[in-house]
Each structure stands twice: as C-alpha cells, then as structure tokens.
Amino acid sequence: MAHSLRPVASPADADDGRQFTLADAQRVYTLAREDSRLGAKVREALDIVERALDEYGLEQIALSFNGGKDCTVLVHLLAAAILRRQNPSLIDSPSSSSPTSSASLPPIPTIYVRCPSPFPQVEAFVSLCARWYALELEAVEGGMREALQVYVDRRKSSLALSNGTEGRRGEIKAVLVGTRRNDPHGEHLRPFSPTDAGWPDFMRVHPILDWSYGDVWAFLRAETLTLGDDGEGREGKRRGLEWCELYDYGYTSLGSTHNTFPNPLLRATTSGPISRPSSPTSSTAKGVGQPLGGWRPAWELEDESAERAGRETSLSKVLDQTRPSPPTAATNGVNGAEKR
Incomplete structure (x- = not known):
C-alpha cells in the first residue's frame, strides 16, 4: 500500500548553489552534434524527449526520478530540452559563445518512488538534484504501481480543487522513465509505450531505452558536459556532472x-x-x-x-x-x- 506523500530530507551539510543553466543545455546539444556513438545516442534521446514535450507540454509530463544513474542521465537531457524550447537561438548555434542569459528552468513535475529502507546517500542525492534541476519533487512510498496511482490521483485532485486555474500544473498524460532494454521487463518496450491494464493510464516515455551501461557512464563522465556553468569560465569553478x-x-x-x-x-x-x-x-x-x-x-x-x-x-x-x-x-x- 502506498503511503502518504512526504518530502525528501535535504542534506544538512550540503551547500551547493548550482543550478542547470543555458550553457549546460548548449553543451548537451553540442555533444548531440558529434559524429560518435555517444553523440548519436544523445541525439536519439533528445528527439524522444522533444517529441514528448511537443505532444504533451511540460504541464502534462512528469519525470520518474530515483537518484540512479539512468534517471540522472535522463534529468540532464530533459533539462536541456526544456531550455532549448525556451531559448532555441541561444542553444542551437554551435558557433555562438556560451550563453550568459539568466533564463532558468521552470519547475519540473517529478515523482520519487521511495523504496523500503533507502540509502541515505541516495536520499541526499535526490534532494540535491531537486535543487540543481528545479524538480517539483513528490516522494511516494510503496510499490511502483501504487505509487504512480497515488501521484496521478493527487494531480487530478489538485487540478479539480483549483477549477483548472492552477496554472502550469495539470493532469499527467506522460511519465519520462530511465528504463533501458536490459532492465527487468524492458526487452519489449518502445520509446513511447502506454501503461499496461491495471496501471494508471498514461504514456511511458523511454528516451534512453537503447542505451547501454557503457553509454550511461560515457555521458555522465563526458568531459564537455557541465552542471551549473554560468558561461564565465571562472578559475576553480566546479565542472562536470554528478552522480x-x-x-x-x-x-x-x-x-x-x-x-x-x-x-x-x-x-x-x-x-x-x-x-x-x-x-x-x-x-x-x-x-x-x-x-x-x-x-x-x-x-x-x-x-x-x-x-x-x-x-x-x-x-x-x-x-x-x-x-x-x-x-x-x-x-x-x-x-x-x-x-x-
């Protein structure tokens, strides 16, 4: 049985003011233009994310995030696609200098299905990612099916109470998931797969479905990617992605x-x-x-x-x-x- 929603505890000793920026997004799209295996994988994944955003809009999409390596890749790709939609001219030109606009991510609806007895390191990382990527995070305890039902029902209830005037929040029509083919039950999935009978009714979106384990780590450890790059290149500024x-x-x-x-x-x-x-x-x-x-x-x-x-x-x-x-x-x- 899924339990009531409660927030993820924020690490008391964390002092990290980074946030995903336009420069970070531009680096993702620059990587996607590379003639390499990783470049091709990033292009394919971004295409799937952009198709989902075109079809449903951010107000009807949620991200499933649990702090694992796969969804860490996914949240970075999603953040890049969102900022590209807002600032296409700044991100699409490979010859342009690093953008310095102060544009920031809108809140990204996110569900964290908390497993029994989670690692404190995972909890802390999820909390940090919520700040880095502007995740509108709600944690639900229980099995995946039950937790998703709780989350979807909560969104419907919130929308009904606001009489449709709540703004960007809306009924969830699609959930982005970091599943890959070698995951349990991943063999026969497609990038866009409706949920099975008995599950909450929405479209499951799998942008990195055909990525390998090596592809995931190649992305996370890519030297050209950044998190919180303000484009000024200050000496000693922390670079690289986190996991x-x-x-x-x-x-x-x-x-x-x-x-x-x-x-x-x-x-x-x-x-x-x-x-x-x-x-x-x-x-x-x-x-x-x-x-x-x-x-x-x-x-x-x-x-x-x-x-x-x-x-x-x-x-x-x-x-x-x-x-x-x-x-x-x-x-x-x-x-x-x-x-x-």
Missing part, C-alpha cells in the same frame, strides 16, 4: 539497503577472469582514484551483463561470487573460471 556517491564504491545498480551491495566483479581484491585494470581509471568529473573501501567504481565494470550482480539478499552471497574455486589437477582451474 550518487555509491557508484564510487562499486555499486552498479541501486535499490534498497536490504538487497543492494557492491558488484562482486568490482571487488578490488578479486582474482579470476575479470581482469583488473593496470592503473585506476580516473574520473574527470569526480576525483576518484584508488579503490574506495575495497571496491572499484561502477564505470570500471567490464561485463555489462553483470550490472545487477550486486542485487542480492546478503553481502555474503555477493562475496561468494568473488571467491575462486580451488583448481583440480584435471582442469587446472579452467572449470572454476568458467563458472564465474
């Missing part, structure tokens, strides 16, 4: 604290068929170097099919996956490696 810090500690898929652990293939001390990089991969957006807490960062996962390998019921089960089997005389350890 939940759990990804720095070997987590590759986030859920509840009851069933989410670092990915066993990123255990820094593991031996086996997954080779350890000869030198740490440094992040241009975050100063991550040597293994943190004995785990390598999420973007170093080589086997993308093992993205959810840390989703277990206990840490011992995760660690068991990294313990090599003793080799036998007959196999010399080959069979043990194949079972990993």
Whole structure:
C-alpha cells in the first residue's frame, strides 16, 4: 500500500548553489552534434524527449526520478530540452559563445518512488538534484504501481480543487522513465509505450531505452558536459556532472539497503577472469582514484551483463561470487573460471 506523500530530507551539510543553466543545455546539444556513438545516442534521446514535450507540454509530463544513474542521465537531457524550447537561438548555434542569459528552468513535475529502507546517500542525492534541476519533487512510498496511482490521483485532485486555474500544473498524460532494454521487463518496450491494464493510464516515455551501461557512464563522465556553468569560465569553478556517491564504491545498480551491495566483479581484491585494470581509471568529473573501501567504481565494470550482480539478499552471497574455486589437477582451474 502506498503511503502518504512526504518530502525528501535535504542534506544538512550540503551547500551547493548550482543550478542547470543555458550553457549546460548548449553543451548537451553540442555533444548531440558529434559524429560518435555517444553523440548519436544523445541525439536519439533528445528527439524522444522533444517529441514528448511537443505532444504533451511540460504541464502534462512528469519525470520518474530515483537518484540512479539512468534517471540522472535522463534529468540532464530533459533539462536541456526544456531550455532549448525556451531559448532555441541561444542553444542551437554551435558557433555562438556560451550563453550568459539568466533564463532558468521552470519547475519540473517529478515523482520519487521511495523504496523500503533507502540509502541515505541516495536520499541526499535526490534532494540535491531537486535543487540543481528545479524538480517539483513528490516522494511516494510503496510499490511502483501504487505509487504512480497515488501521484496521478493527487494531480487530478489538485487540478479539480483549483477549477483548472492552477496554472502550469495539470493532469499527467506522460511519465519520462530511465528504463533501458536490459532492465527487468524492458526487452519489449518502445520509446513511447502506454501503461499496461491495471496501471494508471498514461504514456511511458523511454528516451534512453537503447542505451547501454557503457553509454550511461560515457555521458555522465563526458568531459564537455557541465552542471551549473554560468558561461564565465571562472578559475576553480566546479565542472562536470554528478552522480550518487555509491557508484564510487562499486555499486552498479541501486535499490534498497536490504538487497543492494557492491558488484562482486568490482571487488578490488578479486582474482579470476575479470581482469583488473593496470592503473585506476580516473574520473574527470569526480576525483576518484584508488579503490574506495575495497571496491572499484561502477564505470570500471567490464561485463555489462553483470550490472545487477550486486542485487542480492546478503553481502555474503555477493562475496561468494568473488571467491575462486580451488583448481583440480584435471582442469587446472579452467572449470572454476568458467563458472564465474
């Protein structure tokens, strides 16, 4: 059963005044013009987001955001598309200098479906993103279907009470979701997919449906992207995108604290068929170097099919996956490696 809505706690020690800007949006569209795999993926995703905005308008769209890597990509793309619609001449010209207009994002209707026993790091990151991207955030506890129903019903009720005069708030007709094909139930989805019978009635929009795990991290760690760039290029100004810090500690898929652990293939001390990089991969957006807490960062996962390998019921089960089997005389350890 979904519980009543309550706000996400804001981290008490957070002092970050950044907000998504026109310069940030222009950098996304500049990346989309690149002749590269990532450029093509960004172009396709932006096209889907823009089609949704054209069809429904921001007042009838909501973003599903839970602080994970996929929806972190999605919120940055959505923010860029919204500012482009407001300032096309400033963003579309690749030869223009960084825009310095003070235009800001309008509030973006957003639902955060809070899982049981969420990580405090996720809660803090969601709260920060609400400020960075102007998210009109409402948190609902419960299963996805129940939570979405609560959110949609609340919007309808709010609209009815205001007699349609509330302004930009309206009935939700589409929800943008960061689902990818290798996610559970993602195989047969399309970029625009109506909800199934028994669910709240709206269009599910999947802008990054055909992105890979590597594409997600390529975007988040892209050197040219920024968050809170005012276009002035001040010395020492923080650059680069953000993500939940759990990804720095070997987590590759986030859920509840009851069933989410670092990915066993990123255990820094593991031996086996997954080779350890000869030198740490440094992040241009975050100063991550040597293994943190004995785990390598999420973007170093080589086997993308093992993205959810840390989703277990206990840490011992995760660690068991990294313990090599003793080799036998007959196999010399080959069979043990194949079972990993």
